[in-house]
Amino acid sequence: MKFETLAIHGGNLITDSQKPVIQPITLSTTFGHQEGSLIYTRANNPNRMALEQLLTQMEMGTAAAAFSSGNAAGMTVFQALPLGSHIIAPADMYHGLKKLLVDVFKDKLELTFTDLTDIENLKKCLQPNTKLLWIETPSNPLLKISDIKSLCTVAKENDLITVCDNTFATPVFQNPLKLGADIVMHSSTKYFGGHSDILGGALITKQNNSFWEQIVNIQKTGGAVPSPFDCYLLCRSIKTLAYRMKGHAEHAGVLATFLDQHKQVERVFYPGLTHHPGHEVASSQMSGFGGILSFLVKGGPDDADKVISNLKYFNNATSLGGVESLLERRAAVEGPDTKTPQNLIRVSVGLEHLDDLLEDMESALDKVS
Numbered sequence: 342m343k344f345e346t347l348a349i350h351g352g353n354l355i356t357d358s359q360k361p362v363i364q365p366i367t368l369s370t371t372f373g374h375q376e377g378s379l380i381y382t383r384a385n386n387p388n389r390m391a392l393e394q395l396l397t398q399m400e401m402g403t404a405a406a407a408f409s410s411g412n413a414a415g416m417t418v419f420q421a422l423p424l425g426s427h428i429i430a431p432a433d434m435y436h437g438l439k440k441l442l443v444d445v446f447k448d449k450l451e452l453t454f455t456d457l458t459d460i461e462n463l464k465k466c467l468q469p470n471t472k473l474l475w476i477e478t479p480s481n482p483l484l485k486i487s488d489i490k491s492l493c494t495v496a497k498e499n500d501l502i503t504v505c506d507n508t509f510a511t512p513v514f515q516n517p518l519k520l521g522a523d524i525v526m527h528s529s530t531k532y533f534g535g536h537s538d539i540l541g542g543a544l545i546t547k548q549n550n551s552f553w554e555q556i557v558n559i560q561k562t563g564g565a566v567p568s569p570f571d572c573y574l575l576c577r578s579i580k581t582l583a584y585r586m587k588g589h590a591e592h593a594g595v596l597a598t599f600l601d602q603h604k605q606v607e608r609v610f611y612p613g614l615t616h617h618p619g620h621e622v623a624s625s626q627m628s629g630f631g632g633i634l635s636f637l638v639k640g641g642p643d644d645a646d647k648v649i650s651n652l653k654y655f656n657n658a659t660s661l662g663g664v665e666s667l668l669e670r671r672a673a674v675e676g677p678d679t680k681t682p683q684n685l686i687r688v689s690v691g692l693e694h695l696d697d698l699l700e701d702m703e704s705a706l707d708k709v710s
C-alpha cells in the first residue's frame with residue numbers, strides 16, 4: 342500500500358455491525374469485563390488503538406504510542422532511561438524539549454548538547470554512560486540537516502538508542518527508522534494535526550524491545566495520553582497529510598527562492614536551496630524539503646518586527662504545520678538565553694494560494710526597505 346492509501350484506510354478499527362465508514366468516537370472511559378476486552382481508557386481506547394496502528398504503518402515501525410503532546414512523548418523517552426544516563430542531543434534541539442531536559446531532568450540525566458551536523462562531534466561527546474542519541478532534522482528553527490544514517494551507524498557501534506524527532510519532515514518526506522533510528526518522535530500538534538487545533542505527540546519504534554516496553558508502561562501508567570476525540574481528529578487529519586505536505590513543500594520552495602533574491606533579506610535557511618549547507622544530505626535522505634523556512638531580515642530585530650507587522654496572511658503566532666501560514670521572530674519567543682539570531686523569522690508556509698503569499702511577503706518587505 343502506498344502512503345496516500347494507508348493514510349486514508351489505516352486509521353479505522355470498525356467493529357460496529359452497522360458498518361459506519363468512519364470509526365465512531367468511543368467516549369466511554371471504561372469497558373465491561375470480558376475475555377480480551379479493553380479495561381480503562383488511560384490504558385487503551387479504540388480511537389487510540391486506531392491512531393497508533395496508523396502511526397506504526399506511516400513510519401514503517403512495529404508499534405506506536407500516542408501522547409497528549411510532543412513534549413510528553415519526549416519526556417517519556419527521558420523517563421525510560423536509567424537514572425544518571427548520558428544523553429547527546431543537538432545544540433539547536435527544539436527549544437521546548439531542551440528546556441524540559443535542562444530544567445526538569447538536570448539532576449537525573451547527564452546532558453551534552455552539540456552540533457550534530459558534524460559526525461565528529463558525536464564521537465567526541467561519547468562517554469561510558471552515554472545511552473541515548475537524540476536527532477532532530479531538519480532542526481528548529483535553523484533548518485540544520487543531520488545525516489541520520491551516519492549518526493545511527495556510530496550510535497549503534499556504541500550501543501546507543503537513537504531517537505529522531507521527525508516533526509518537520511513527516512513520514513511523507515523522511516523515514517528515520519529506515520535510515521537506522523530506533524524510535525521516531527513526532528509533535529502531532531504540527532503537520533499531523535495540520536489545522537492548529539490539536540495538541541498531541543507520538544513515538545514509533547522499530548523494535549518491540551524492553552526499552553519500548555518501558556515506554557508503553559510509562560504511557561499507560563503515567564497517563565499523558567490523548568483523548569478519544571483528539572485521536573479521532575488526528576486520524577481524520579492524517580488522511581490528507583501527503584497532499585498537504587506536497588503543497589507546503591511547493592510553497593516553501595518558491596517562497597525561499599523569492600526571499601533569497603530580495604534585497605531586504607540577509608540570508609534564507611531552507612534545505613531545498615542549493616546553497617544550504619545541508620542540501621546534499623537532505624537530498625539523500627528526504628524526498629521533499631518540507632514547509633518550514635527561516636530567514637534573516639537585513640537590519641535588526643526591529644526591522645524583522647516591522648516586516649511581521651506589515652503582513653496580512655502570515656499570522657504572528659507560535660507553532661507550525663497548519664494550513665494557515667504562521668511566522669514569528671523566534672528569539673523573542675525563546676527568551677534572553679537563546680542563540681537564535683535576533684533578526685530571524687521562522688515561517689510555516691501554509692496552503693493559501695501561492696500568489697497571495699508572495700504578494701503579501703513582497704509588499705511587507707518593500708515597506709521596510
Ligand SMILES: *Cc1c(COP(=O)(O)O)cnc(C)c1O
Pocket residue numbers: 410411412413435437438477481506508509527528529530531540541542
Ligand atoms: C512543537 C515541537 C515539539 C513539541 O511538541 P508539542 O506538541 O508542542 O509538545 C517537538 N519537536 C519539534 C520539532 C516541534 O516543532
